[in-house]
Amino acid sequence: MKYLFRKLSLLAFALFVAVTLNFFIPRMMPGDPATELVDKMQGIPPEALESIKVAFGLKTDDPMIVQYFKYLGNIFKGDLGISLSRFPTPVSTVLALAIPWTLGLIGLSTVLSFFIGTVVGIAVAWNRNKRAASWTVGVFIFIRSFPYFWLGLLLIYLLGFRFEVFPVGGSFSPYVQRPSWDFFVSVLYHGFLPALTIVVSSMGTWILTMRNNMINVLAEDYITVALAKGLSLKRIKTLYAAKNAILPSITGFAMSLGFVVGGGLLTEMVFGYPGVGLMLFQAVQAKDYPLMQAIFLFISTAVLAANFLADLAVLVLDPRARDGGR
Amino acid sequence: MKKALVVLLLFLVVFATVTTAAVKRGGYINMTPMKQGVLVKNFNPFSPNALEFTLGAFYETLVYYNPMTTETMFFLATDYEWSEDLKELTFTLRDGVEWNDGTPFTVADVLFSVNLGKENQALDQGVLWSVQGLQKVYAADYNKVTFQFEEVNTTVLDYFSNVYILPAHIWKDVPDPLTWTGNENPVGTGPFLYEEGSFTELSYRVKRNPNYWKLGEDGKPLPYIDGVQFISTTNEQAPLKFARGEYDWGGYFIANIEDTYVKADPENHKYWLPEGNLVFLNLNNLRWPFDEYKVRLAMAYAMDPEEITRIMASGAVPASISGLQSSYLFLAKDALDKYGVEYDPDYARELLEEAGYRLNSKGIYERDGKALSLKLYVPTGWTDWVIGCQVISDQLNEIGVEAIVTQAAWPTPYKDNLFNGNYEICLGIAVTGTNPHYQFVRWVHSDNWAPLGENAGNYYGMRYKNETITRALDAYQRTADREEQNRLMAQVVEQFLADMPSVPLFFNPVWFEYNTKTFVGWPNADNPYANPRPSGMDKLPILFTIHLK
Numbered sequence: 080m081k082y083l084f085r086k087l088s089l090l091a092f093a094l095f096v097a098v099t100l101n102f103f104i105p106r107m108m109p110g111d112p113a114t115e116l117v118d119k120m121q122g123i124p125p126e127a128l129e130s131i132k133v134a135f136g137l138k139t140d141d142p143m144i145v146q147y148f149k150y151l152g153n154i155f156k157g158d159l160g161i162s163l164s165r166f167p168t169p170v171s172t173v174l175a176l177a178i179p180w181t182l183g184l185i186g187l188s189t190v191l192s193f194f195i196g197t198v199v200g201i202a203v204a205w206n207r208n209k210r211a212a213s214w215t216v217g218v219f220i221f222i223r224s225f226p227y228f229w230l231g232l233l234l235i236y237l238l239g240f241r242f243e244v245f246p247v248g249g250s251f252s253p254y255v256q257r258p259s260w261d262f263f264v265s266v267l268y269h270g271f272l273p274a275l276t277i278v279v280s281s282m283g284t285w286i287l288t289m290r291n292n293m294i295n296v297l298a299e300d301y302i303t304v305a306l307a308k309g310l311s312l313k314r315i316k317t318l319y320a321a322k323n324a325i326l327p328s329i330t331g332f333a334m335s336l337g338f339v340v341g342g343g344l345l346t347e348m349v350f351g352y353p354g355v356g357l358m359l360f361q362a363v364q365a366k367d368y369p370l371m372q373a374i375f376l377f378i379s380t381a382v383l384a385a386n387f388l389a390d391l392a393v394l395v396l397d398p399r400a401r402d403g404g405r
Numbered sequence: 406m407k408k409a410l411v412v413l414l415l416f417l418v419v420f421a422t423v424t425t426a427a428v429k430r431g432g433y434i435n436m437t438p439m440k441q442g443v444l445v446k447n448f449n450p451f452s453p454n455a456l457e458f459t460l461g462a463f464y465e466t467l468v469y470y471n472p473m474t475t476e477t478m479f480f481l482a483t484d485y486e487w488s489e490d491l492k493e494l495t496f497t498l499r500d501g502v503e504w505n506d507g508t509p510f511t512v513a514d515v516l517f518s519v520n521l522g523k524e525n526q527a528l529d530q531g532v533l534w535s536v537q538g539l540q541k542v543y544a545a546d547y548n549k550v551t552f553q554f555e556e557v558n559t560t561v562l563d564y565f566s567n568v569y570i571l572p573a574h575i576w577k578d579v580p581d582p583l584t585w586t587g588n589e590n591p592v593g594t595g596p597f598l599y600e601e602g603s604f605t606e607l608s609y610r611v612k613r614n615p616n617y618w619k620l621g622e623d624g625k626p627l628p629y630i631d632g633v634q635f636i637s638t639t640n641e642q643a644p645l646k647f648a649r650g651e652y653d654w655g656g657y658f659i660a661n662i663e664d665t666y667v668k669a670d671p672e673n674h675k676y677w678l679p680e681g682n683l684v685f686l687n688l689n690n691l692r693w694p695f696d697e698y699k700v701r702l703a704m705a706y707a708m709d710p711e712e713i714t715r716i717m718a719s720g721a722v723p724a725s726i727s728g729l730q731s732s733y734l735f736l737a738k739d740a741l742d743k744y745g746v747e748y749d750p751d752y753a754r755e756l757l758e759e760a761g762y763r764l765n766s767k768g769i770y771e772r773d774g775k776a777l778s779l780k781l782y783v784p785t786g787w788t789d790w791v792i793g794c795q796v797i798s799d800q801l802n803e804i805g806v807e808a809i810v811t812q813a814a815w816p817t818p819y820k821d822n823l824f825n826g827n828y829e830i831c832l833g834i835a836v837t838g839t840n841p842h843y844q845f846v847r848w849v850h851s852d853n854w855a856p857l858g859e860n861a862g863n864y865y866g867m868r869y870k871n872e873t874i875t876r877a878l879d880a881y882q883r884t885a886d887r888e889e890q891n892r893l894m895a896q897v898v899e900q901f902l903a904d905m906p907s908v909p910l911f912f913n914p915v916w917f918e919y920n921t922k923t924f925v926g927w928p929n930a931d932n933p934y935a936n937p938r939p940s941g942m943d944k945l946p947i948l949f950t951i952h953l954k
Contacts, residue, residue, distance in 0.1 A: 129526065130529055168447060175690055176443050239645070240645050247645045249636070251607070329603030
């Protein structure tokens with residue numbers, strides 16, 4: 080109980096810090112959204128700058144500290160404000176458009192990558208003396224060291240542009256009715272390359288983690304005992320070795336799920352995928368503070384929550400955590 | 406035999422005219438909006454972020470000034486007239502126009518739309534009330550609306566290209582027009598309607614308004630195309646999508662456009678980069694050494710804009726030394742004969758010598774111990790400009806002037822330094838806007854002049870003022886006579902060239918890619934009938950012209 084309380088208060092404090100930084104950091108960027116807009120768009124008379132500032136609510140006499148408390152109050156009320164780059168649409172509406180795509184693409188591929196990676200990791204650890212196993216590990220370590228976006232660009236160029244097997248970007252075809260079976264197929268078709276990029280490039284980490292843990296566990300005495308007792312190899316591999324080896328991987332997985340909501344910034348940019356990452360990038364370019372803040376808030380909350388859940392999972396799975404390490 | 410040939414030829418001519426006269430209707434053009442990535446349904450005309458087709462395609466203005474053809478096109482108005490004292494401007498409204506929900510368009514709609522901006526600056530279209538000194542707007546007749554201004558200012562007419570007329574019967578019930586997000590299916594007078602249910606995060610469609618008031622060559626309502634399919638993309642994706650021919654009309658920057666876009670289908674993949682805002686070598690006229698005419702003139706002779714833009718390869722277009730866009734070069738004809746400057750580094754050196762400068766041991770001109778070794782400022786990370794500055798620096802080196810390319814962050818401190826005159830030489834930008842008056846009044850009018858260290862109010866100028874110019878620019882606003890205005894503008898340009906306060910270099914391009922595979926009739930360098938910007942009214946001449954091949 081004390082452990083839980085400590086974790087909860089830590090969570091609250093971290094959230095407060097995140098929210099505060101979230102307010103001040105975007106405001107330290109040079110420039111303001113209205114000027115940015117006028118500088119970028121030819122055709123708006125420069126005299127209109129003042130009108131746009133009024134529209135954006137940037138002409139405020141409140142000192143920074145008052146603005147800060149107003150912002151805190153609004154967050155408690157769940158009011159994230161109005162997006163400036165998509166004025167006058169509320170931030171929550173804008174964000175709601177992007178979240179499903181990110182959860183779908185990044186979420187699914189993270190889960191997929193974790194499962195495939197873990198299974199492969201178990202297999203290569205079990206067969207660690209075979210040449211194929213060391214080759215697999217080698218290849219994925221090699222791939223893992225590529226940046227995501229580089230792999231993405233390569234796939235787009237080859238499979239999308241050169242051979243036209245897949246679309247070069249977007250998340251669905253605008254020509255199909257939605258919702259419909261065709262729409263679903265179109266989403267899968269458009270999502271294949273970005274998902275492949277993420278799965279392939281992040282799988283190496285899971286393989287490696289799982290393999291190393293597995294090899295450690297396999298050296299434990301109880302495995303030798305199990306072998307001596309003549310238990311089936313399959314049983315030893317899954318229930319004895321893998322079950323214990325997976326603990327650290329699960330913590331890592333929970334953390335990476337937290338980061339999912341941030342979207343794969345580069346992956347989404349490269350593929351023009353309408354998720355949170357792409358939106359964040361555009362919000363930064365347009366100096367859209369409210370949208371930026373909402374996305375950061377969303378990310379930090381998700382990461383903290385995932386951390387917290389990981390702590391809880393460890394509490395359940397590992398008896399040592401429950402009695403405070405005694 | 407000869408007779409037969411003549412008959413055949415005649416027949417061919419007739420046949421050719423008949424076939425070209427019949428414009429083929431139909432088809433949706435594919436277009437990519439300037440908004441990138443996730444699209445939000447925003448048809449609010451007061452939002453600076455409204456989707457491009459909100460203005461122009463749904464909502465129209467009374468008149469639109471086309472800077473490419475220099476003519477005023479009439480939309481919801483059929484005529485305008487200035488009062489004797491030039492303080493009142495009266496528009497005659499077009500008869501028989503209906504909103505797309507069937508309600509007739511009346512003078513009340515105009516009054517309503519304009520009056521919205523009276524109290525709320527954010528709704529002040531065309532900055533009529535807040536900047537242009539509008540005092541009152543009233544219905545002079547059932548189909549006439551009069552705008553009464555505080556002072557004589559005829560250039561206000563150009564601002565009506567930004568004043569969109571909204572249906573009073575819809576908007577009068579909207580409590581806060583600025584933040585209204587409920588404009589699901591805009592009621593406008595324009596040539597397009599929103600196609601219901603077509604909106605997704607990445608795309609939307611508009612279809613032609615079958616009852617649009619303007620008729621095409623075939624006597625039926627414009628436009629010829631059935632509609633427009635928008636599909637958003639991103640900077641990263643755009644080159645690939647354009648190369649694959651996915652868009653009929655785009656406005657994206659594409660690096661190396663010949664190789665990436667044109668090469669993929671040289672028959673149909675075309676582009677045109679008309680002149681946008683002017684970029685010039687900003688010389689601080691209040692500081693040594695550019696307080697001296699001969700030194701400024703030497704700078705002008707040292708510049709070779711052709712080489713600069715060629716090496717920049719960003720699509721920028723070399724500018725005339727007069728700073729005028731090509732559609733207005735007729736204004737500078739005499740002045741260019743008198744004061745025109747052609748690239749000539751030898752003469753530039755001569756000019757510096759005449760000004761008393763002598764080469765020092767490092768090969769740099771020097772006078773009274775002060776060498777012409779200056780920092781040339783450019784905004785950090787504006788890569789095309791940085792490359793341009795390196796070429797400028799090389800060209801200045803040719804004439805014995807050392808320009809050290811120095812990057813400074815935009816907007817702070819770069820813009821602040823411009824505001825306060827804290828520089829000797831940097832790259833400057835002058836908005837070109839609708840016409841030369843728009844450009845020069847913001848650039849060289851003495852209202853934008855301030856002593857060093859004081860805020861000049863805008864960042865276009867170079868601490869230069871001249872009474873002749875200021876008087877001519879002011880007089881321009883006090884007459885409604887086009888001929889007289891042209892004469893005054895020519896005077897401004899002549900004085901500008903005579904003083905050479907700065908060196909116009911190139912125009913930032915307006916990006917415009919088009920595809921002639923399915924649709925034809927696009928504007929281009931040979932037929933520059935419209936400014937190909939998808940925002941505002943600029944796009945309408947194009948939408949009235951393009952049609953199926």
